[in-house]
Amino acid sequence: MQTAQARIDLLRRQLLELDAILAQAQKNLNTVAAKERVVKWKAKAVPILAAELGPAVAKRLADIVPGLSFTNDLLEELSDEIEMYRGLLLKLIDELKRAPTSGL
Secondary structure (H helix, E strand, C coil): CCCHHHHHHHHHHHHHHHHHHHHHHHHHCCHHHHHHHHHHHHHHHHHHHHHHHCHHHHHHHHCCCCCCCCCCCHHHHHHHHHHHHHHHHHHHHHHHHHCCCCCC
8 A cells, every 4th residue: 555645646646637638628629539538547547546545445436427417518518527536536635635544
């Protein structure tokens, strides 16, 4: 297991990856490709979190399922999905900052 700061850095890198996916989608308006990148990101992030933060944390990410959306705005739907993942990552960072020695 890594130190609390190393874990926080790992989570921040995941946040940066999500931010880059959304920024690229906003720039080129290709939400289909962006959605595929989010799926790939999640498939890669779950085992990383399992290895570095434990299977319970990875399960929290894996269990996030985007809900139905009725906006007909694909970019907004993508943004909402990314925000769900970002919310969990930010919550994990906060948990690590408050209790760095106990883990997650």
